[in-house]
Amino acid sequence: MISKTDDFQELFDASGKPLGALLGPDAWALVRETVLAHFAPQTAPAVEEPIQDWRDLVQFWDFNYPVDHDVTCELCGNSTNAWELDEPRKFMLTAANLGGLVAFRCQSCQAKILKRHFKDCVKTEAKPFMPEKSIRNLGRGK
Ligand SMILES: [Zn+2]
Incomplete structure (x- = not known):
C-alpha cells in the first residue's frame, strides 16, 4: 500500500481533467512491471518475419x-x-x-x-x- 502522499502525485489540468501521475521510487516499483508489460515498445522488429x-x-x-x-x-x-x-x-x-x-x-x-x-x-x-x-x-x- 502507498500510505505516504509524497510517494505519488496525481496531475490534473486546469479543467480538472486527469493528466496522469508522478510516482516516487517506491510507488513506481509497485507498478513498474505492469506498466512496462502494457506500454513498453515491443522488441520485435516492425515487420514480423516468418x-x-x-x-x-x-x-x-x-x-x-x-x-x-x-x-x-x-x-x-x-x-x-x-x-x-x-x-x-x-x-x-x-x-x-x-x-x-x-x-x-x-x-x-x-x-x-x-x-x-x-x-x-x-x-x-x-x-x-x-x-x-x-x-x-x-x-x-x-
Ligand atoms: Zn531491389
Whole structure:
C-alpha cells in the first residue's frame, strides 16, 4: 500500500481533467512491471518475419544442394551473400514454406524477390513493388 502522499502525485489540468501521475521510487516499483508489460515498445522488429517457417524449411531441407543464403534483386542491383546477417538488412523475409518457396522484400526498391527451390536448382524471380497485392497471398498454402 502507498500510505505516504509524497510517494505519488496525481496531475490534473486546469479543467480538472486527469493528466496522469508522478510516482516516487517506491510507488513506481509497485507498478513498474505492469506498466512496462502494457506500454513498453515491443522488441520485435516492425515487420514480423516468418523466421520459423524459414527454419523449418532449413531443417527439412531435401534439395540436392546446400541451403542458399544469397539474395539478389535484379531490378535495382541490391544483393547479399547472407540475407540474415546484413546490418542493416538488405532483404526482409516475407514468406517461406516447406515446398521450397521463399520470398523476400528488397529493402532498397521494395521489389518482391521469389526464390523457388527445385530438386536440382533455384529459380529466382523479381517483381516490382505492387502495393495492392498482399504478400500473405503468396504461398501455396499448407
Ligand atoms: Zn531491389
